[in-house]
Amino acid sequence: MSEIRVRIAPSPSGYLHVGTARTAVYNWLFAQKHKGKFVLRIEDTDEARSSNEMVKGIIDSLLWLGLKWDEGPFYQSQRMPLYQKSAQTLLENKKAYFCYCTPEELQTKREEAQKKKIAWKYDRKCYFLSQDDKQNLESKKVPKAIRLLVPEGKTSFHDLVYRDLEKENRNIEDLILLRSDGRPTYNLACVVDDLEMKISHVIRGNDHLPNTFKQILIYQALGEKPPAFAHLPLILGMDRAKISKRFDAVSVTDYRDQGFLPEAVINFLSLLGWSPKDNQEVLSVAELIEKFSLENVHQANPVFDIQKLEWMNGEYIKAQPDEKLLGLVKKFWIEASLVTDEDFSKKKAWLLKIVGILKERCKKLTDFVDLGKFFFTSEFEYEEKALGKQFKNSEVVARLTKLKEKFQGLDGFDKAKSEELVRNLATDLNVKPAELIHPLRLAITGMSFGPSLFEIVELLGKEEVVKRLEKAVNFIHNKLGT
């Protein structure tokens, strides 16, 4: 096989959407697998809708995912003469023609057709203009676009995912290649660039299938051989509708900011439309590269299941060594003002232990903030539901007060000793250990669930545990009005 060259060609009219990110993952995996090249092309010919901020967002997202490109970024806005030259060649070879129709004229015709309920396609008015009419329009300097002259017949191609596809050319209109202001349309710029960049495989969403027929016609008009095509099934939301901006987090940077790990996102995206033969679900990047193949891309539209992404992210979090995880969590804890940079050097061993006991329960890095906040501050609210159950009467006050006294007198404040203390006290008070354990957890963490209680006790230390028990006792007194 000649060199594999693929590309991702985002339009910077938005951030990197999960659909484009999935396309980027598939292109990148395919390039890695075949030791080919992955090209980044920014399709920014629509200046009004493109912005540098969006380009930066796209580049940051690709880098965060680890999808490093081998060539580019190439900007279509800097390549205008290339497209204009190709359009000119097509004109000269009579494969294209000037169109002087105004947008208003075209709109009126479209509306008339709509009223009559007939599908509208450009009527080739300008193709049939007489020489005199053309000269007249030229002398008036009427703006003109360039349209492709779609030949008669059929257009067919073999898609690597959707197999043999065919369309009657009479259902394809003479598409505009170059607008009257000299800007190319997406289809022309895409073909010219894919040719010039020697792209061997165009891998993109199946929403581009109608464009592919048009693009093949452009290749043919230019006398060139089209690349191979693989169209990817569309990603659906949980409601089975096409995933769109309605979703809160559809930009890759949102996932980063919510505390997803890039390896988990890559793994998850790679399974949106593809699966390895053995149906393994958690796959490292190296395994993905080894197992990925376009032949195994599904035709059916996959559903974007956020819970699955969270589960997968949790698996990746659990598998991280504590040291590495602490580095990842750092930013989130600092942003939430729970710790300072200084703490990271002074209390590193303590922070490592916290990360270590929390990681089993965290699905996202932000969970380390929500579930771990109590380690850093006693300014938390007690969980509403647990309050009624655990802090309900003066008996609890008595038990927590006793616990506080016992903890105060404890020598060597570690998890084994504090567990022994709680169990002994339960025997002395003739209650089940759970009747001490649950209110104790609520008092020192504000929550009814979490990691091992005695590990928490040890990590908080005697002074803090005693202080929190005191606080809880006062709180219950207030609540009961005693």
Ligand code: GLU
């Ligand atoms: N700019 C197009 C898009 O973002 C590229 C499509 C293609 O890969 O050809 O959908």
